[in-house]
Amino acid sequence: MSKVLIKGGRVINPLNRVDDIRDVLIENGRIKKVDKGISVSADKVINADNLIVCPGLIDIHVHLREPGREDEETVETGTRAAVKGGFTTVACMPNTEPVADSAAVIEYIKEKARSNALARVLPIGALTKELKGEELSPMNELIEAGVIAFSNDGESVMDAEVMRRALEYSKMFDVPVIVHAEDKQLSVNGQINEGLYSTVLGLKGIPAAAEEVIIARDLILAKMTGAKIHFAHVSTRGSVELIRRAKEEGINVTCEVTPHHLTLTDAMIESYDSNYKVNPPLRSEIDVLALREGLKNGTIDAIASDHAPHALHEKEREFQFAPFGVIGLETTLPLVLTELVEARELSLLSLVEKLTINPAKILGLDLGTLSEGSAADITIIDNKAKVKVDINNFQSKSKNSPFHGWVLNGKVSCLIANGKVVVEDGNSIIPCKEGV
């Protein structure tokens, strides 16, 4: 009978629109009670005066690189980065080596999670075999092994017939198909957003149309099949507009945006620093404004990091030879707190919603809330603390972040994952032998 009492924090629970000073009592790994002035003798009392207490954050788009590229990240280091950044749950993409297209690979990831993970790890299964976009993956086998969604990740399915059948077949399992929308022919050899900067820098452009063409196609296919579709990392004004109209029409669609697409533009690539090389590429100011507007008006449901670790020697290269991707688990929360909440573009309640209950709903998870009886996943945030981002202090094995040196507001003060205190006093991560 272990009891933890969190006292005096500003509790934000988007599910029931609570934003008020409350105490939270945890008993046996579950939330027992959320109320004003709870007085009970607890085994541990956490003073949350002047701090924000919210459901544990959920990142539905990360790459943990295990199995295959353990030099870049592992389930252990990736989840260490997650809890440091405030995330109690991460959903990991299937582009591992081998690809997560069989129960064996899913079992392997889950076994690593059981023994080493500090956060919940929810594997996403491959939509097609080896992510080739040709044949359907064994979806039932993957569901039974525990995947919570299907995705072809960066390997956009170019064959519309395969995509149609994949969406149709997935309906049996009531999980979303997560789409990285990229027409591989329109984006061929592309390096950065197509526009003035691709012209000036002499780097092959990836037009906004490469994303929008696939979003339009897949919205039509989602409407036709009635499948649940979720678009990963939307990056253009046109994408937001297509999804807004589809939602109005009643199509079963959700989408996410990354912190880097909300805060950076292609103008920053002038130095040819490959830490700005991501896919989809950083777009223009107009797109950034449209993404922020989409978050505000609810077109964009969630914020996800697309945490993509890469080895230093692979990133430290000529721009066009470097791989796409940036890491984000340890910078997402302070970035959006600073750039959206401090800048008064989004309320704290809306922001927390897009990092907790909305991602939970997208994946059909019973998480992301502080409701009584739910799992005790709680993130306590000091949103006033100023932090200078330093890649050398990351828990992640990789350092490919464009935010090195940025001064941001917001720090995770304490994190409880499944009832266990995993982060305390800001920095110290408690080793957690048996996993979460």
Add this chain to the structure above:
Amino acid sequence: MELKSKDLLGIKELSKEEIALILDQTKSFKEISTRTIKKVPALRGRTIINLFLEPSTRTRTSFELAAKRLSADVVNISGTTSAVAKGESLKDTAKTLEAMNADLVIIRHSASGAPHFLAKLLRCGVVNAGDGTHEHPTQALLDLFTINEKFNRLEGVKVAIIGDIAHSRVARSNILALNKMGASVILVGPPTLIPPEIEEMGCEISYDLDSVLPEADVVYALRIQLERQKESLFPSLREYTTLFGMNKRRAELLRKDSLIMHPGPMNRGIEITAEVADLPQSVVTNQVENGVAVRMALLYLLIGGGEVV
């Protein structure tokens, strides 16, 4: 006056005054190449590395001659014979060159931005001899010198650049350079070879070559590469030549004192016919000759003593 940077990465980084300084210095160096003994001791004891990781004859030779005429020691490294062919990274190549105490590294590379990457790693200077589809600053400088030599001004000169702008580092450097010096630029080619938003770099666009020619002081034809046809950028070389090739009929639309230029190597019969290439208005060989002088001036300003010869 001196150049502000240890590197020449692109025209973008140069001021109008720096360009004028290089062109001015070029005048005094051009004469050296016409002497019987074509050598001065200005860079004696300096080591220059020609790191050419993409095939090149004229630019590499031009830099090599420029360095040798200033008495520098030159080492040529090419993509096929270097450790790069064995998979060495550009970072390690750079560190190796630095350890050998080179004074200047001249780099030609297929990747845009490679010289910028190198310049951040090296204490010694870096000169961009053409990077991907980004910039080719010394080509633009020699073109400016050639135009100025004929017209005795750059201000107000109208230059039409014709062809594959999208894949041309020569076009980008020339647009930047001509704008800085007060000349105007019009680009002519099919829409598939004109990259997006390039007007913002300071130029106009036309798809109709015949209407542009009577107004142009300079017609600058770019090399067209056959493989672009396979990328669906135009249907055939024949159609390209019909629409954008400089032929006799088109040359007659030009004013008598207008210049015809080409960065080489020319595809005779494609972007320019043999008879046009050999017209008196064609200054293609002057460009090559001036290339050596411009590069001498540049090397001297970057790693010379500083006092004007």
